[in-house]
Amino acid sequence: MADTSIRTMLLEFVDGNGASHIRELHIEVLRHRPGTPEHTIRARLSEAVEDGLLDRLGDGFYDIYAEDEEMTSVVSYPQRCSAWGVASYRGNCDGRLLKDLLLRYKVASCADPMEGSGTSRDVVEGLNRYKNKGIRYWGGDLRTGFDLTRQELPGRFDFVWIHPPYWNIVRYGSGSADLSNCEDYERFRELLMACLRRCYEALELGGRLAVLIGDVRRQGRYFAIVKDVLNFPYGQLRSIIIKLQHHCTSDRKGYPKLEDVPIRHEYCVVFKKVQSSGETPIGLVDMPLLR
Ligand SMILES: C[S@@+](CC[C@H](N)C(=O)[O-])C[C@H]1O[C@@H](n2cnc3c(N)ncnc32)[C@H](O)[C@@H]1O
Structure with missing residues (x-):
């Protein structure tokens, strides 16, 4: 010291x-x-x-657990707050955005089916401890045996937070269920949509699904994953939050200059469940759940 x-x-x-x-x-x-x-x-x-x-x-x-009431659709956290999750877990996120959404929506129950290093678990634990919130939490991840492509969330929640792999930008596992292990973008998209559908199914009426996602550039081609998320045919789109990214690998000195501008933002897309599960949105083809 x-x-x-x-x-x-x-x-x-x-x-x-x-x-x-x-x-x-x-x-x-x-x-x-x-x-x-x-x-x-x-x-x-x-x-x-x-x-x-x-x-x-x-x-x-x-007070790291106070709500940022001035929050807008652009957020930026240049320094990661190390109170939540494990900073060394690749692709882990800062917990402040989740904390502010949980407080804003007065969430009583929250699930994270791809919790990785446990950022959301820690945020909820802190809110319960320091703010007496009493939020019920459930979290799972493929690395601890929960496969969202095949399994349902245990119960209903009024907030589901999901932070999926950004296709194969970081490889988490080697199995076919791991979204980060898809060679083909189309297969990734299919699995991602099935996962979102499952999260949506687990929402209470009036509940919200928040998807933290970033786009990917592969060999010059731009894959706008957010476009597919925005096309998710369930619920009502309520917010698109742009989150600036900091400390990216390509920030390092000596990294070759790209032909196109580097991506330095990700998105948090929030949907609200406004009709009960099982109803197919008008004008849209029902999306299958993988079994
Ligand atoms: C971007 S990381 C989440 C990081 C987390 N938000 C944190 O702060 O540590 C994506 C996670 O999705 C998990 N994952 C990939 N495919 C999955 C699946 N089919 N079911 C559940 N989890 C999956 C990976 O193991 C990884 O931990």
Whole structure:
């Protein structure tokens, strides 16, 4: 801890403790660096606020579980908050967008059938612990034995969050059920649609399905996965949120310049279930569930 910078110390303390009072942050720094002047601690706190991570210091509280009520259809989290999920799990997402959606929609039950490193599980656990929310959660993933292409979600939920592989940009497993293991885009699309359908089936009437997805460029060709998600024929489209991407592999120095502009955003598409399951949307062919 002696070599750790004050800023890192503050962030680590907040990540590990959830909601924190500014006074606690000061005490924590002084515990490790007795005699640190108050203005130094304040300066490091302001830097962290500017980075967007400690962005709600209202009323003397820093609270990673507070709702960002100013949220718009463009979100950006330049620094990943390490309180949720496992940062080293490829393709893991920051939990802030999910946290804000859960609070905005006053969610009582949430499922994530592709939870990967458990970001959504941790977000819900934190909201329950620090905000007394009592959100019921279920999560699964192929790597822990749950195959969304073949299995149904256990029960009904008023919010389903799904963050599928962006085709085969990151390979998670080698089996044919793994969406990241499809060579062919058409096969990936088919499996993705079957997965979305299953998530939709598990929604309560009035519930929402949020799909976090990004597009892919392969050998110059652009695959707009979001276009297929937007064409999902169930529910009512309610939001398209653009989430800026940071720390991409191709940001590294020495990466060759692409002919076309690099992709630096992903989408969170939100649908609302406005009619009961089993009804085929007017004018659309019913989409089969894989069995
Ligand atoms: C983009 S990652 C999700 C990351 C997660 N949001 C996080 O923050 O750690 C996509 C996940 O989908 C899982 N997956 C792929 N095919 C699946 C399937 N058929 N059923 C369930 N999970 C699947 C992968 O194992 C991977 O963990």
